[in-house]
Amino acid sequence: MGPVMPPSKKSQGSGVSVATGRNPFYRPGSLGEALQEAAVLEPPLPLPLPLTLPLPLPAVRPEDEELTSLSWLHETADLLNSFAGDAVLRSVSPPAQDPGRRTPPSLVPLGPMGRETRCGPDAKPPYSFSCLIFMAIEDAPSKRLPVKDIYGWILEHFPYFASAPTGWKNSVRHNLSLNKCFKKVDKDRSQQNIGKGSLWCIDPEYRQNLIQALKKTPYHPYSQAFTTSPTSPQAYQSISSPLLSGNTFFRKNGGVLLQVTQGVIQNGARMVSQGLFPEIRPLTINPIGSRTATDRSVLGSYCMHGDSNPPDSTTSVNNNSKQDHNYSTAKSSLLHSSPSPSPSPEQQSHHPGDSASSDIEDDDRGWPRKGVTEMLPDAACLVQHKKRLHWTKAKPRGDTLPLKKRRTEKPPESDDEEMKEAAGSLLHLAGVRACLNNITNRAAKGQREQKESLKN
DNA sequence: CCACCAGTAAACAATC
DNA sequence: TGATTGTTTACTGGTG
Numbered sequence: 001m002g003p004v005m006p007p008s009k010k011s012q013g014s015g016v017s018v019a020t021g022r023n024p025f026y027r028p029g030s031l032g033e034a035l036q037e038a039a040v041l042e043p044p045l046p047l048p049l050p051l052t053l054p055l056p057l058p059a060v061r062p063e064d065e066e067l068t069s070l071s072w073l074h075e076t077a078d079l080l081n082s083f084a085g086d087a088v089l090r091s092v093s094p095p096a097q098d099p100g101r102r103t104p105p106s107l108v109p110l111g112p113m114g115r116e117t118r119c120g121p122d123a124k125p126p127y128s129f130s131c132l133i134f135m136a137i138e139d140a141p142s143k144r145l146p147v148k149d150i151y152g153w154i155l156e157h158f159p160y161f162a163s164a165p166t167g168w169k170n171s172v173r174h175n176l177s178l179n180k181c182f183k184k185v186d187k188d189r190s191q192q193n194i195g196k197g198s199l200w201c202i203d204p205e206y207r208q209n210l211i212q213a214l215k216k217t218p219y220h221p222y223s224q225a226f227t228t229s230p231t232s233p234q235a236y237q238s239i240s241s242p243l244l245s246g247n248t249f250f251r252k253n254g255g256v257l258l259q260v261t262q263g264v265i266q267n268g269a270r271m272v273s274q275g276l277f278p279e280i281r282p283l284t285i286n287p288i289g290s291r292t293a294t295d296r297s298v299l300g301s302y303c304m305h306g307d308s309n310p311p312d313s314t315t316s317v318n319n320n321s322k323q324d325h326n327y328s329t330a331k332s333s334l335l336h337s338s339p340s341p342s343p344s345p346e347q348q349s350h351h352p353g354d355s356a357s358s359d360i361e362d363d364d365r366g367w368p369r370k371g372v373t374e375m376l377p378d379a380a381c382l383v384q385h386k387k388r389l390h391w392t393k394a395k396p397r398g399d400t401l402p403l404k405k406r407r408t409e410k411p412p413e414s415d416d417e418e419m420k421e422a423a424g425s426l427l428h429l430a431g432v433r434a435c436l437n438n439i440t441n442r443a444a445k446g447q448r449e450q451k452e453s454l455k456n
Numbered sequence: 457c458c459a460c461c462a463g464t465a466a467a468c469a470a471t472c
Numbered sequence: 473t474g475a476t477t478g479t480t481t482a483c484t485g486g487t488g
Contacts, residue, residue: 128462147477167464174464177479184478196472197477401461 125158127214129168129175130401132158133182134210137202144185144201147173180402181206209401 125132136153137145145153151169155161161168176182183203202210 130462165464167466170465171463173476173478174480175462176477195476 124160124164129171130179130181130210131214133172133175133179133200134202134214137182137200144199146195146197146199147176148195148197150176150200176200178403180404181210206402213401 127135132154133150135157136150137143139153140149150172154168154172176184181203182200184198185201187199
């Protein structure tokens with residue numbers, strides 16, 4: 001039980017989520033909003049499409065192809081740009097310091113005439129910290145990173161954080177500690193020289209969750225949801241790669257964080273729906289911030305089992321960790337002058353690495369449902385929200401990332417719990433089957449429709 | 457209004 | 473010794 005802090009200090013937290021659609025690009029009256037409205041209100045685009053595109057159709061890539069360049073995505077970006085008209089993309093990546101290393105650009109939309117709009121490179125990213133960490137780790141060849149390199153990756157891809165208020169590193173660490181999806185692994189002997197701390201990796205068991213979370217993010221190229229059924233085999237082909245191949249994720253797409261406007265998205269989506277450019281995966285065209293069922297694409301629930309096989313080496317992303325610590329110097333000095341009570345036995349026995357492998361209950365969407373104890377908020381929150389005692393009846397959201405279990409809250413697992421877990425697994429399997437049936441039916445329907453249209 | 461989530465701040469211990 | 477890392481608590485505002 002930590003000391004109660006003065007409310008004045010605590011009130012500084014904004015609580016504004018970077019992942020819930022409050023991206024500055026979508027401020028009222030912004031270009032983004034206009035595009036968004038246009039994308040929503042505009043009726044489906046009739047032909048003709050600009051068929052005079054000077055772009056060769058990209059060949060369908062084998063799923064296991066190891067992409068060493070960003071060509072496919074730049075092609076896609078170019079293509080989207082050619083339809084967008086009102087928005088362009090550009091790379092804002094800093095020049096690669098290591099010539100041998102791929103530069104993972106982040107693409108941000110510019111306004112008309114190439115002028116930067118509210119969504120510049122320094123805009124707050126739409127990704128939650130969990131997603132950012134996930135992307136950072138996934139972008140590492142070894143699939144494991146020390147915190148320092150996670151900072152570096154985030155800084156490299158989101159210059160926003162270079163000038164952001166201090167504290168984001170704290171949030172990163174907070175996330176690593178709290179989120180079950182992230183697992184701390186000890187360094188082996190060859191890695192002892194990479195600095196302090198452990199390496200962090202994605203718990204394969206929860207990788208799905210992170211992918212789902214990422215897919216929910218409006219800007220992400222894989223946040224596509226099939227608002228319309230794919231009607232061609234190509235469409236299915238397109239969704240199977242690269243993410244759904246379950247292999248290295250950001251390695252395949254070059255770590256690109258594609259940020260496009262809704263208008264661009266819709267144009268791209270049209271192309272896909274026309275079956276002309278199956279390589280383009282549409283983003284969801286739902287309004288930013290709205291979470292619909294389609295956002296949680298069922299595809300991810302069963303197609304992606306991307307257990308990475310981390311080699312033993314680790315990457316080193318350039319960074320200056322000194323430039324931005326979570327506390328200011330003044331605060332830090334105060335911090336260290338405070339008395340330090342002896343840790344409780346609970347704290348001493350805590351080992352975060354062992355918490356992720358047990359007591360998972362999958363809900364019908366493939367998400368590990370938090371156990372009752374895991375859903376427990378902080379004790380103070382408990383006091384504040386006494387009505388949360390009803391949370392066992394609360395509808396499990398299932399689309400959030402699981403928190404690590406607090407050791408103090410872990411109850412002895414009873415037979416009932418095991419039964420519940422088994423039941424949950426069965427339900428999950430049933431859900432997967434239902435999803436599979438759904439997809440299969442859609443595919444069959446699409447093929448039927450195609451045949452019929454050919455007949456006509 | 458409620459339950460929940462994600463972000464933020466902070467305290468503090470351990471480690472380098 | 474100071475900086476960094478890791479854990480935990482407490483709180484906030486936003487969302488559905």
